[in-house]
Amino acid sequence: MRLTTKGRYAVTAVLDLAIHQGQGPIALADIARRQGISLSYLEQLFAKLRRQRLVCSVRGPGGGYNLARETDEIKVAEIIAAVDEHVDATKCGGAGDCYNDGPCLTHDLWLDLSHSIYEYLNKISLKDLVERRGQPTDAEQTRIGQEPVMARSKAQPSQLPASA
Numbered sequence: 001m002r003l004t005t006k007g008r009y010a011v012t013a014v015l016d017l018a019i020h021q022g023q024g025p026i027a028l029a030d031i032a033r034r035q036g037i038s039l040s041y042l043e044q045l046f047a048k049l050r051r052q053r054l055v056c057s058v059r060g061p062g063g064g065y066n067l068a069r070e071t072d073e074i075k076v077a078e079i080i081a082a083v084d085e086h087v088d089a090t091k092c093g094g095a096g097d098c099y100n101d102g103p104c105l106t107h108d109l110w111l112d113l114s115h116s117i118y119e120y121l122n123k124i125s126l127k128d129l130v131e132r133r134g135q136p137t138d139a140e141q142t143r144i145g146q147e148p149v150m151a152r153s154k155a156q157p158s159q160l161p162a163s164a
Contacts, residue, residue, distance in 0.1 A: 003080065003085060003087050004085065006045070006083050006084075006085055007079075007080040007083060007085035007087075009035075009037050009041065009042075009045060010045050010048075010049065010079050010080065010082065010083040010085070011076055011079050011080065012035050012037070013031050013035060013037060013042055013045060013046070014049065014054065014055070014067075014074070014079050014126065015126060015129050015130070015133075016031045016034055016035055017031065017055065017065060017066070017067060018067060018071050018074075018126040018127075018129070018130050019130055019133070021066065021067055021071070024062065024064070025057075025058040025062065025063050025064030025065060025066055026064045026065055026066070027063070027064040027065075028042045028043060028046060028064065028065065030064075045083055046065060048082055048083045048084065049079070049082050049083065050065075051082075052078075052081075052082035053068050053069075054067070054068055054069070054074060054078065054079060054082055055067060055068055056068045067126070070127075071125060071126040071127035071130060072125045072126070072127040073125070074125060074126045075121065075122050075123070075124060075125055075126075076121040076122070076124045076125075076126075076129070077118055077121035077122035077124075078122070080121065087114060087117045087118055087121065088114050089110040089111075089113045089114045089117070090107060090110040090111055090114060091104065091110070092104075092107070094111060094114065
């Protein structure tokens with residue numbers, strides 16, 4: 001995968017902003033402190049996020065950043081793309097020249113995986129992440145003997161024919 005810390009940090013920082021939304025503009029120094037991300041790195045990321053109209057800045061004393069849209073309107077894939085990240089499982093960056101100037105044997109498999117990951121991330125909004133954050137994890141629920149909050153689909157083993 002080619003999702004680097006740039007994409008991860010951007011999602012983390014924007015999620016932090018979403019969690020603290022409604023408290024006035026949020027200073028990048030506060031996000032940096034809470035999330036353990038370099039302030040200068042956050043400044044670079046937020047410049048890109050601002051250009052893509054995901055966040056807006058407020059200048060002056062008490063200034064900082066706010067989300068530019070509602071949390072249910074901002075998708076994780078959009079945040080990752082805003083900081084010039086790509087979720088790509090192919091060796092060739094999707095160009096199809098991974099083997100002797102043509103596609104390798106598994107090119108379509110990795111390309112399909114890349115598309116599936118993008119589609120998955122494009123279905124998840126900041127609102128979903130904020131709401132999920134307040135719920136116990138599966139491991140926490142197992143310890144207290146409850147059913148998981150978010151039911152995970154379990155893949156069923158494929159049925160082999162009797163002659164196999």
